Amino acid sequence: MEINGVKIKDTYAEAFGIKVSRLLVTAATKKLAKIAATEATGYASSVIGCPAEAGIDGYVPPTETPDGRPGYVIMICNSGKKKLDHELLERIGMGILTAATTAVFNVLEDEDEKLKIGFKLKFFGDGYEKELEIDGRKIHSIPIMSGDFLVESEFGIKNGVAGGNFFILADTKMEALVAAEAAVDAIHAVPGTITPFPGGVVASGSKVGCNSYNFLDASTNEKMCVTLKEEVAETDIDKDIGGIFEIVIDGVTEEQVKSAMREGIKAACTIDGVKEISAGNFGGNLGAYKINLRELF
Amino acid sequence: MEINGVKIKDTYAEAFGIKVSRLLVTAATKKLAKIAATEATGYASSVIGCPAEAGIDGYVPPTETPDGRPGYVIMICNSGKKKLDHELLERIGMGILTAATTAVFNVLEDEDEKLKIGFKLKFFGDGYEKELEIDGRKIHSIPIMSGDFLVESEFGIKNGVAGGNFFILADTKMEALVAAEAAVDAIHAVPGTITPFPGGVVASGSKVGCNSYNFLDASTNEKMCVTLKEEVAETDIDKDIGGIFEIVIDGVTEEQVKSAMREGIKAACTIDGVKEISAGNFGGNLGAYKINLRELF
Amino acid sequence: MEINGVKIKDTYAEAFGIKVSRLLVTAATKKLAKIAATEATGYASSVIGCPAEAGIDGYVPPTETPDGRPGYVIMICNSGKKKLDHELLERIGMGILTAATTAVFNVLEDEDEKLKIGFKLKFFGDGYEKELEIDGRKIHSIPIMSGDFLVESEFGIKNGVAGGNFFILADTKMEALVAAEAAVDAIHAVPGTITPFPGGVVASGSKVGCNSYNFLDASTNEKMCVTLKEEVAETDIDKDIGGIFEIVIDGVTEEQVKSAMREGIKAACTIDGVKEISAGNFGGNLGAYKINLRELF
């Protein structure tokens, strides 16, 4: 199977269950909303080493937000409910409440359950907090130095999908990189999905375990390292491949992750020099989801 | 004392000791370096609730970096050595190693001691890692999917200063906000300092403890909340003040924090509507540093 | 009439006919498309002194463009057909053809007539140009140093509307400025409209003619200058107004300009300190359109 002359490998992405939340951060201007959204979703590429997986889902113009101000939808995800509760509290409390002119609303649909995030944050108001209703939502208004911070009382969480992924293999590193950027641009238009790695791009796909050092749970995927293709006998890379980047996608639903993979792959295939799209899996026994690349199209 | 008609209050900022590190993140382009620097310093406004305090110190053009590529100096700080070691490992490992085309160098001068961060990260290479020398530095080259990631073997840490701060009080909220942005722009030009809050600006200055809820260690500083000035009898805010933002600065040395405060205050005082510059302290018994505002000038 | 406590003055914006074009600039990545769109629409705030009026209408994700790449819709406008033809040729030829990885498509609907812009640009190919069809469009492929530049053969133009406008009057300059930024963010979500001034905001609304110097056709609108309200006896500004910015909108249709004004005004009224929305007119005898502010709501 080929798209625009690029081989789509007959393989699948193995993805995992994760608890997801979906928040709308609004502010006086688009720029101010972006600052808060960026801070709250930083240091969140993968739960392997970060305290959460998080990213910006998309921009929402003032015409479509509960308070008529521009906003960004962000997603914050974690492996369990308790960890996600902690990260929501801290990322909202330290990254959004502290940011200028912000408010935060719950925008997850069909949640499995709700966490009392705004309810807990309101105590920061030391008794001066108030309760409002905006757009039919229960909102806590917390007085802060610069004005009042508004936060919805409860935020939904549900079982989502983490680790949807594909690899972009190209003649050269820079072609793979630009293709990865193009893929991220396309995925950004798919609601309910984020690409949690820096700039949406993964430079360092890993394998489970480590052959040389038994104290490590994960290590470089030497069979997919372009600079090792002469050195590693069992390399998975063809001689003519000079650059590989991976895209990792978290989504609210499997369908949204599939849409993101489909649009991302199509965009990557618009870039000259891209030779093959592959995907990462672990034999199919670790993750709850197997997303076959060819079945996306 | 007045600057440009703005009253400089006769008070001091109370600042604290913190362990600091200072890293240079380079990449193929300025934009790619910014992506990695941003991810690695996210979710790091304050150790009260974040796993670190971190921020971008400044941009370094290719002419002045060890590898001739554009880069950003970032600072990562934490209350103790062990915590800082953990954050350096994870923020470099998850936020920079994973980012496209990056390398990381130690740029802290006069360190108290060195942490073997690169040395530990190299094991991700699963035996394929190599050792190089660049610019007289010991560098580990770790093969990753997209190429080789370069990281200096050791990163210095030293006792720095956290929580340098000042308050900007203005007629209105938006004047205080623009003044805060101007202050952050000015501080950005002072090497060895960061403003770790979102966009460099703190919207929600807090007090130690909580009067209404004894389970909280920190809560809103109601005496400095503009929307509470009618409600809180002992308010510290004059009637005509409509907006307050705080700037918090971490620095390698007290002198650098003082320079940042001086330049930030001067910049804030260029904005119409700014009435007073104050600062936050806790009676002088908590922090190791007392920085008197008027002595800055 | 009030919106969110802000007075909507009983007045109208006087707008003018102008020839408009609407182009989609695509590129390998969103960032590259933005670079070209920005260059091609620069130096184009008003035909009073600039060679065109131009701006970015909005972003289009790869899923919705003819070539599956991210793009920006831009509008280029001028007072007559011949001038617009010249500006289209030069702004595409010098600002988009010269930019990395770009292509340009016509996205004006219901045009009055078509200009052979791509047809003329193709001669730059010196005989090596080719003709393609993409998405049912006739495209010229022009070989350039870095690859092939694709440009649609003809671009539609039609009679549009220039100079839709409103004034934001606030207690202070910075409140008016942030409100203007919020308005621009909102207008950006209305298709078929641009805000051609720098950042979308006009700092210097003018009047026709000049009282003191007869060699000038336009000069400062002293009755609306906040720093002159004590000095100019016939000032139109209330004592308590400290800041005024204007938003100017060009659009493909009067309806779209009205939508942009409506959304912009609503957004401006979310900002604290905004006191009144007014609009600019010249007695109603100069422009073809009178857009009454109160009838927008």
Add this chain to the structure above:
Amino acid sequence: MEINGVKIKDTYAEAFGIKVSRLLVTAATKKLAKIAATEATGYASSVIGCPAEAGIDGYVPPTETPDGRPGYVIMICNSGKKKLDHELLERIGMGILTAATTAVFNVLEDEDEKLKIGFKLKFFGDGYEKELEIDGRKIHSIPIMSGDFLVESEFGIKNGVAGGNFFILADTKMEALVAAEAAVDAIHAVPGTITPFPGGVVASGSKVGCNSYNFLDASTNEKMCVTLKEEVAETDIDKDIGGIFEIVIDGVTEEQVKSAMREGIKAACTIDGVKEISAGNFGGNLGAYKINLRELF
């Protein structure tokens, strides 16, 4: 001669005389200064088809500007004094005076002569303008709707250098593109120089004249077009070259242009896949300057 394994061709860039000006645009914040600087330097890649050549030279922090506010140095250039006078008037009048919170200062050193730009702009004040002195400079304060616009009375111009250039030839288009971006990042750190094309990069190097159509003065440089290398018998491109971009530099002095070329070339040579650096000339009879690539190092 090689740099980092990249061949530096034994050739020269042919550059031309041009009248240059150098302005500092300050504003309340860095972001606001950037907006004005961008508008004023748009549509200015080359005087072949644009009304000027212009670009952003560099950022200046508030600590180093006459008014203590952040600013950008921009350069505006044109072939003759009269044209430059016109462009300075219009680009300042329409792109900076109209932008929020700006001021403009002359920062050209050792000028050949001075143009009365601020003096002429002041008449927009319709008699309400005032004269100030800031930092020893004669400044006109012009009341505008949002406050007062400050502009220096006179701006220096001098004979500068246009069209300094080099070509980056790489295995693939995307490698050449990233190398071009890296070069632009490096050149941005050389004061007194700009890269006037979109994003600093030229995708479409041209030749003088046109073989197939005698009505054109310039046309594609078919010998350097990568997609024509099979088709054009006398191609100047080796078989293995898949991507070429050009960097064009304007500078105040020949020395500064040379520094920019040197730093830009060194930066381009850090990118994998770059094979050769060449330069554009016209036989040496058109331009006043011949800058030999190998003599730069």
